[in-house]
Amino acid sequence: xxxxxxxxxxxxxxxxxxxxxxxxxxxxxxxxxxxxxxxxxxxxxxxxxxxxxxxxxxxxxxxxxxxxxxxxxxxxxxxxxxxxxxxxxxxxxxxxxxxxxxxxxxxxxxxxxxxxxxxxxxxxxxxxxxxxxxxxxxxxxxxxxxxxxxxxxxxxxxxxxxxxxxxxxxxxxxxxxxxxxxxxxxxxxxxxxxxxxxxxxxxxxxxxxxxxxxxxxxxxxxxxxxxxxxxxxxxxxxxxxxxxxxxxxxxxxxxxxxxxxxxxxxxxxxxxxxxxxxxxxxxxxxxxxxxxxxxxxxxxxxxxxxxxxxxxxxxxxxxxxxxxxxxxxxxxxxxxxxxxxxxxxxxxxxxxxxxxxxxxxxxxxxxxxxxxxxxxxxxxxxxxxxxxxxxxx
Amino acid sequence: xxxxxxxxxxxxxxxxxxxxxxxxxxxxxxxxxxxxxxxxxxxxxxxxxxxxxxxxxxxxxxxxxxxxxxxxxxxxxxxxxxxxxxxxxxxxxxxxxxxxxxxxxxxxxxxxxxxxxxxxxxxxxxxxxxxxxxxxxxxxxxxxxxxxxxxxxxxxxxxxxxxxxxxxxxxxxxxxxxxxxxxxxxxxxxxxxxxxxxxxxxxxxxxxxxxxxxxxxxxxxxxxxxxxxxxxxxxxxxxxxxxxxxxxxxxxxxxxxxxxxxxxxxxxxxxxxxxxxxxxxxxxxxxxxxxxxxxxxxxxxxxxxxx
Numbered sequence: 001x002x003x004x005x006x007x008x009x010x011x012x013x014x015x016x017x018x019x020x021x022x023x024x025x026x027x028x029x030x031x032x033x034x035x036x037x038x039x040x041x042x043x044x045x046x047x048x049x050x051x052x053x054x055x056x057x058x059x060x061x062x063x064x065x066x067x068x069x070x071x072x073x074x075x076x077x078x079x080x081x082x083x084x085x086x087x088x089x090x091x092x093x094x095x096x097x098x099x100x101x102x103x104x105x106x107x108x109x110x111x112x113x114x115x116x117x118x119x120x121x122x123x124x125x126x127x128x129x130x131x132x133x134x135x136x137x138x139x140x141x142x143x144x145x146x147x148x149x150x151x152x153x154x155x156x157x158x159x160x161x162x163x164x165x166x167x168x169x170x171x172x173x174x175x176x177x178x179x180x181x182x183x184x185x186x187x188x189x190x191x192x193x194x195x196x197x198x199x200x201x202x203x204x205x206x207x208x209x210x211x212x213x214x215x216x217x218x219x220x221x222x223x224x225x226x227x228x229x230x231x232x233x234x235x236x237x238x239x240x241x242x243x244x245x246x247x248x249x250x251x252x253x254x255x256x257x258x259x260x261x262x263x264x265x266x267x268x269x270x271x272x273x274x275x276x277x278x279x280x281x282x283x284x285x286x287x288x289x290x291x292x293x294x295x296x297x298x299x300x301x302x303x304x305x306x307x308x309x310x311x312x313x314x315x316x317x318x319x320x321x322x323x324x325x326x327x328x329x330x331x332x333x334x335x336x337x338x339x340x341x342x343x344x345x346x347x348x349x350x351x352x353x354x355x356x357x358x359x360x361x362x363x364x365x366x367x368x369x370x371x372x373x374x375x376x377x378x379x380x381x382x383x384x385x386x387x388x389x390x391x392x393x
Numbered sequence: 394x395x396x397x398x399x400x401x402x403x404x405x406x407x408x409x410x411x412x413x414x415x416x417x418x419x420x421x422x423x424x425x426x427x428x429x430x431x432x433x434x435x436x437x438x439x440x441x442x443x444x445x446x447x448x449x450x451x452x453x454x455x456x457x458x459x460x461x462x463x464x465x466x467x468x469x470x471x472x473x474x475x476x477x478x479x480x481x482x483x484x485x486x487x488x489x490x491x492x493x494x495x496x497x498x499x500x501x502x503x504x505x506x507x508x509x510x511x512x513x514x515x516x517x518x519x520x521x522x523x524x525x526x527x528x529x530x531x532x533x534x535x536x537x538x539x540x541x542x543x544x545x546x547x548x549x550x551x552x553x554x555x556x557x558x559x560x561x562x563x564x565x566x567x568x569x570x571x572x573x574x575x576x577x578x579x580x581x582x583x584x585x586x587x588x589x590x591x592x593x594x595x596x597x598x599x600x601x602x603x604x605x606x607x608x609x610x611x612x613x614x615x616x617x618x619x620x621x622x623x624x625x626x627x628x629x630x631x632x633x634x635x636x637x638x639x640x641x642x643x644x645x646x647x648x649x650x651x652x653x654x655x656x657x658x659x660x661x662x663x664x665x666x667x668x669x670x671x672x673x674x675x676x677x678x679x680x681x682x683x684x685x686x687x688x689x690x691x692x693x694x695x696x697x698x699x700x
Binding site for chain 1: 406513532603649668669
């Protein structure tokens with residue numbers, strides 16, 4: 001008798017998933033190579049979001065399937081194809097890298113699914129390649145560095161040296177700062193990027209110093225950030241060439257820099273749409289529970305991934321779980337019916353956030369842990385420069 | 394022309410060249426004497442960096458960590474030789490390439506399992522964190538001077554080892570004619586294991602020296618190994634002198650190309666075009682040199698004496 005009961009129980013447990021309706025979300029990020037640090041932080045944020053939702057979006061179970069892009073556009077496209085065709089997901093999100101997003105976007109959009117970028121914001125998808133089923137919970141690449149240019153103007157910096165990696169986002173970032181910076185750009189280096197990226201910047205730093213510029217702007221995301229800041233510190237450039245950056249100093253590089261005591265990074269300035277100190281209920285809950293669960297501050301990658309999950313949830317709930325109602329879900333996302341950790345924002349015609357950008361600086365918190373704080377608001381409700389090029393069908 | 398900048402960039406080039414020499418010397422020993430293509434040489438470089446970074450955090454002192462990590466990397470080299478390389482000496486190069494490529498994947502994943510994906514930043518003692526004024530106004534990070542000094546000392550040690558010791562004599566003899574050496578009653582298996590361990594230690598040392606500049610990270614060996622192969626092809630496979638001169642040549646060409654090529658291009662093309670084409674051409678420069686050497690002197694610049 002007991003055996004039969006056990007068997008029946010086991011059978012009923014096995015069949016349960018077939019009754020439950022679920023919403024499937026594909027999450028493409030980098031889970032191998034040195035850039036896996038970013039991917040893990042995003043994954044942690046997704047898991048936290050699921051926990052805060054109780055694993056549900058409306059009445060549906062939320063199922064997240066992760067895909068590893070291996071830091072390569074071709075692998076990113078393959079794994080996207082697999083998520084769309086084999087797993088038949090309803091939403092595809094994630095994407096750290098602009099070149100990976102550009103390679104993968106067509107696979108998702110041609111299949112009539114929603115594509116939500118939780119980080120990458122190449123100029124193309126904001127402009128000519130904009131699409132009604134594409135949304136972003138981050139920014140268009142140029143916007144963040146345009147804010148850096150404004151900060152430089154406000155501080156009266158007259159000349160600048162620029163360093164960035166040679167790929168899609170690197171070029172956008174440099175274009176952004178050049179668009180708004182009113183002084184003179186004395187030199188520019190685009191360094192090798194990808195799985196075998198250049199990490200020794202001795203030649204470039206020596207050139208930057210010799211150029212006589214008043215400030216240095218860099219964009220070095222992921223593992224390159226730590227390498228760059230260390231060499232900047234070792235070269236003793238802090239007082240000669242103040243550092244302004246975008247997506248370089250973040251919650252992922254700061255703990256390692258602190259462990260190795262590279263204090264040159266303290267006081268360095270950068271811009272972003274989000275900061276752990278932003279004062280709103282959603283952000284406080286996110287930052288405190290992230291710190292409690294994982295022991296570190298969340299990065300902006302984590303914040304945007306957390307937002308992406310709640311944006312999807314708001315869409316699913318608006319149509320009462322009817323995932324065939326694409327128009328209803330699109331309208332719901334367009335209306336931003338969730339509490340973003342960056343505070344309220346709206347969507348522009350190209351489905352890029354119209355949001356604030358803040359000047360941030362690196363400080364030690366009350367416990368002595370290196371983190372960031374907001375200095376001032378550089379842009380209020382900023383519309384990216386490519387919105388005008390977007391003609392949505 | 395800014396001579397201060399030229400001087401600093403030359404020092405940077407020499408520093409990069411000496412790091413490359415450490416990797417390439419091990420590679421050329423193993424390739425030249427054991428006739429074994431070891432693609433996983435870069436993984437030993439990575440393990441050197443990781444072991445040293447981890448020990449630095451445990452012991453709180455970078456120098457002790459290096460002294461302890463060196464024999465550990467040597468032991469790892471011995472293990473790789475004993476468990477894998479030994480069975481492949483008599484196989485052809487394609488088998489060796491396949492097997493050692495597999496070893497790269499295994500070792501990368503092993504490092505991922507042990508130390509996580511994040512990589513480790515290495516703290517330096519105070520006296521290595523600052524800068525040294527070489528002459529008026531020209532300052533160089535002191536750690537980069539340490540790399541140059543270590544590289545030169547290691548090169549001198551290898552020169553002495555290869556030219557003036559019995560082990561060196563056997564190594565040179567092995568590079569020229571392996572069969573004859575074993576026919577003379579030399580325990581070739583022990584000699585090979587020693588050479589392999591020495592190569593691993595040299596690669597590990599390079600990893601330990603670069604880790605405080607970049608950091609210990611997964612897959613860090615995979616880009617330097619390609620450049621190291623370029624070095625030994627230019628220098629002549631199996632030649633220590635060739636590895637030294639080839640490495641300095643490549644280090645200087647790469648660094649000076651990265652720093653002055655765009656200025657050079659601006660002389661005869663618009664500055665926009667120069668800014669986009671210079672990084673691309675400077676990335677290709679070392680391969681162009683290699684192609685030229687292969688076309689003119691396929692055996693390399695300083696090939697070892699004929700077999």
